[in-house]
Amino acid sequence: MEQRIIDQIEAVVGKEGYSVEPAVLYTYGFDASIFHNTPDIVVQPRTTEQVSEIMKIAYANKIPVVPRGAGTGLCGSAVPIKGGIVMAMQRMNQVKNISVADLWVDVEAGCVYNDLNNELSKYGFFFPPSPGSAEACQIGGMVATNASGMRAVKYGATRDFVLGLTFVKADGEIVRCGTRTIKDSSGYQLARLLCGSEGTLGIITEVTLKLTTKPKKSASCLCCFKTVEDAGRCISAIIAKPLIPASCELMDSVSINAVNKARGNPLPDCGALCIVEVDGETDEVIDRDLAIVDEVANEIGAVSVIPTKDKALIAQWTDARKSVMTSLSALKPGCSSVSLADDMGVPVSQVPKAVTAFQEIADRYRVTIATYGHASDGNLHTKMVLDPTDKDEWERGIAAVNEIFDVCIELGGTVTGEHGVGISKAPNYMKERESELSSIRAIKKAMDPENILNPGKLEQWEGTILRNLRYPCQGCM
Ligand SMILES: Cc1cc2nc3c(=O)[nH]c(=O)nc-3n(C[C@H](O)[C@H](O)[C@H](O)COP(=O)(O)OP(=O)(O)OC[C@H]3O[C@@H](n4cnc5c(N)ncnc54)[C@H](O)[C@@H]3O)c2cc1C
Numbered sequence: 001m002e003q004r005i006i007d008q009i010e011a012v013v014g015k016e017g018y019s020v021e022p023a024v025l026y027t028y029g030f031d032a033s034i035f036h037n038t039p040d041i042v043v044q045p046r047t048t049e050q051v052s053e054i055m056k057i058a059y060a061n062k063i064p065v066v067p068r069g070a071g072t073g074l075c076g077s078a079v080p081i082k083g084g085i086v087m088a089m090q091r092m093n094q095v096k097n098i099s100v101a102d103l104w105v106d107v108e109a110g111c112v113y114n115d116l117n118n119e120l121s122k123y124g125f126f127f128p129p130s131p132g133s134a135e136a137c138q139i140g141g142m143v144a145t146n147a148s149g150m151r152a153v154k155y156g157a158t159r160d161f162v163l164g165l166t167f168v169k170a171d172g173e174i175v176r177c178g179t180r181t182i183k184d185s186s187g188y189q190l191a192r193l194l195c196g197s198e199g200t201l202g203i204i205t206e207v208t209l210k211l212t213t214k215p216k217k218s219a220s221c222l223c224c225f226k227t228v229e230d231a232g233r234c235i236s237a238i239i240a241k242p243l244i245p246a247s248c249e250l251m252d253s254v255s256i257n258a259v260n261k262a263r264g265n266p267l268p269d270c271g272a273l274c275i276v277e278v279d280g281e282t283d284e285v286i287d288r289d290l291a292i293v294d295e296v297a298n299e300i301g302a303v304s305v306i307p308t309k310d311k312a313l314i315a316q317w318t319d320a321r322k323s324v325m326t327s328l329s330a331l332k333p334g335c336s337s338v339s340l341a342d343d344m345g346v347p348v349s350q351v352p353k354a355v356t357a358f359q360e361i362a363d364r365y366r367v368t369i370a371t372y373g374h375a376s377d378g379n380l381h382t383k384m385v386l387d388p389t390d391k392d393e394w395e396r397g398i399a400a401v402n403e404i405f406d407v408c409i410e411l412g413g414t415v416t417g418e419h420g421v422g423i424s425k426a427p428n429y430m431k432e433r434e435s436e437l438s439s440i441r442a443i444k445k446a447m448d449p450e451n452i453l454n455p456g457k458l459e460q461w462e463g464t465i466l467r468n469l470r471y472p473c474q475g476c477m
Pocket residue numbers: 031032066067068069070071072073074077078089109110130131132133136137138139140141142143144145146147148149150197198199200202203204205325418419420454
């Protein structure tokens with residue numbers, strides 16, 4: 001990067017507000033995906049005004065800017081594939097105002113999800129989406145990916161809580177959009193447009209979120225089955241009962257084996273399982289709902305059902321479920337678990353069909369695929385275990401995930417239920433959104449005429465996703 005640009009940036013954020021150290025730049029070239037590319041500078045602003053001044057410099061000089069939260073994204077959306085500026089938001093991390101009476105909180109974009117909930121819990125409220133990365137991911141990153149997690153089935157995704165936000169446009173203009181009211185019909189919902197925009201339309205600096213009360217009681221039930229199809233049928237049957245669980249996590253045998261091997265057998269050994277969480281205000285509600293889950297699981301033919309209120313046991317199950325991704329990397333020497341088709345969404349009733357199809361595709365392409373996820377909202381994770389230095393394994397893997405995406409779209413689903421598009425899902429996202437693409441491109445052009453905000457991602461990706469890999473893969477681009 002030219003020294004004159006670095007000098008201009010330093011004039012805005014000071015010496016401590018940016019870095020061009022090679023080690024820092026290399027680190028900020030990663031997120032939690034399979035991709036990497038080194039930026040030219042990392043800037044850590046403290047205020048919306050500083051973000052605005054940096055954007056004016058970038059706009060005048062046509063420098064790419066990639067906003068970055070905690071870098072926990074799994075599809076490459078925070079990787080600066082065109083270099084330029086990484087705008088790292090962690091210094092803007094304050095919970096600014098909480099109005100319990102009006103049911104809103106104003107929070108800076110760099111605030112970590114768990115830190116916000118620790119504050120809200122003092123008032124008996126919470127922000128429920130609960131992504132698996134809750135300890136690290138930031139509110140801005142969650143809004144930009146419309147993140148959610150295990151509680152989405154009952155409480156909704158991030159988008160459902162965004163009342164308004166402040167963002168900085170490509171040219172540096174500061175825009176406050178939305179309201180602090182529960183209802184708002186005042187025209188275009190720009191705050192909603194920013195949800196899921198993955199840093200391509202503006203830099204979010206502050207968010208107003210709707211508050212909701214935290215239920216006083218909860219309990220869980222671990223249901224084991226012979227097949228993953230039975231586990232899928234159990235989830236649809238619980239919902240059809242009707243019972244909307246607080247969460248319901250599915251794991252297939254590959255995931256169970258990986259976790260048991262890596263973590264000393266925290267889970268029963270079976271063909272598939274679901275961990276169903278119920279919540280509510282009284283013990284009566286909890287007991288009633290646990291009994292419904294128990295009854296449905298037995299009707300489906302569960303091999304064992306363990307309902308419990310024991311917090312330590314529930315924590316053990318939750319921890320086991322959260323460790324699937326890391327445990328998979330320990331499954332085969334020299335192999336890693338990689339995120340390719342990692343968070344598809346299908347209608348809940350189609351979960352059994354989808355998981356059965358995934359296994360058939362895995363067998364046909366001779367790849368190891370683990371299926372797990374927040375299946376009660378139809379959100380399924382498939383992680384592939386492969387040797388990331390072997391081009392042939394990547395190519396078979398990509399052929400398999402392309403078929404997985406096709407199955408999900410045919411079943412009325414989406415290529416991404418919560419992690420976003422980034423790079424890894426870009427080609428299939430364009431297939432899924434074919435009829436919207438010209439509108440999407442027009443919106444991008446209107447908001448970012450010089451194409452400096454996270455360029456080259458989503459609908460702009462061209463060709464194979466086998467490039468900018470973080471692994472040394474012979475023959476990959
Ligand atoms: C172990 C693990 C478990 C996970 N579990 C879940 C899960 O259950 N549910 C789920 O939804 N996701 C999950 N994820 C994915 C990831 O944590 C989420 O997508 C999260 O919302 C990303 O937040 P982040 O702060 O890390 O954003 P980053 O990864 O830094 O960025 C993600 C995208 O948001 C953009 N962005 C970030 N901040 C801003 C901002 N202030 N303004 C504009 N754009 C911005 C970036 O440019 C990028 O496009 C998981 C990831 C890991 C590693």
